[in-house]
Amino acid sequence: MRISGGEARGRKLKTPRGRRLRPTLSRVREALFDMLAPRLEGARFLDLFAGVGAVGLEAASRGAAQVVLVEAAPRNARLVQENLEALGLADRARVIRSAARTALLALAERGECFHLVFMDPPYHRPEAILAILELIAQAPALLCPGGVVVAQHDFRLVLPEAVGACRQVRTRRFGDTSLTFYQLHGPQGGA
Numbered sequence: 001m002r003i004s005g006g007e008a009r010g011r012k013l014k015t016p017r018g019r020r021l022r023p024t025l026s027r028v029r030e031a032l033f034d035m036l037a038p039r040l041e042g043a044r045f046l047d048l049f050a051g052v053g054a055v056g057l058e059a060a061s062r063g064a065a066q067v068v069l070v071e072a073a074p075r076n077a078r079l080v081q082e083n084l085e086a087l088g089l090a091d092r093a094r095v096i097r098s099a100a101r102t103a104l105l106a107l108a109e110r111g112e113c114f115h116l117v118f119m120d121p122p123y124h125r126p127e128a129i130l131a132i133l134e135l136i137a138q139a140p141a142l143l144c145p146g147g148v149v150v151a152q153h154d155f156r157l158v159l160p161e162a163v164g165a166c167r168q169v170r171t172r173r174f175g176d177t178s179l180t181f182y183q184l185h186g187p188q189g190g191a
Contacts, residue, residue: 006061043115048100053080067093070103108139120152137164149182
């Protein structure tokens with residue numbers, strides 16, 4: 001697995017042995033970042049369920065000002081940190097070893113907000129997407145005005161049009177994978 005764009009383009013990421021992770025395919029990452037390109041430069045990017053950090057590290061490589069990568073598995077979190085250091089991106093990215101919900105609550109308590117939030121929970125846990133959207137809808141300051149939440153999921157999963165103030169604005173399918181985009185509607189989101 002390699003970074004596909006930006007200053008670390010072509011650099012290889014360390015990955016765990018075995019097949020316990022389902023990394024975001026490079027063609028899906030490239031399409032995602034093509035869609036996010038106008039919003040990425042200088043953005044604060046949150047990568048939930050980071051795995052080895054391919055998406056968050058790609059964001060840092062492509063110009064995000066700050067990236068937070070959240071990964072609960074200790075082994076994977078170590079790999080994210082190793083990849084971060086190997087790519088020379090440690091000055092603008094950090095790893096939080098925690099469950100996504102716990103990390104979001106802590107980030108909200110510290111008053112951190114993000115322009116872009118990406119989540120890729122295990123496909124056998126689709127309820128995690130709804131739980132994260134509900135939490136963002138309840139703590140809208142987590143999402144900077146005009147911010148976007150992107151959920152990667154199995155294409156057979158049909159996500160709701162709205163979860164609280166989070167409204168679906170776009171879905172794109174790539175083989176067995178779909179990316180669904182949400183924005184906050186109302187005073188905070190402005191959409």
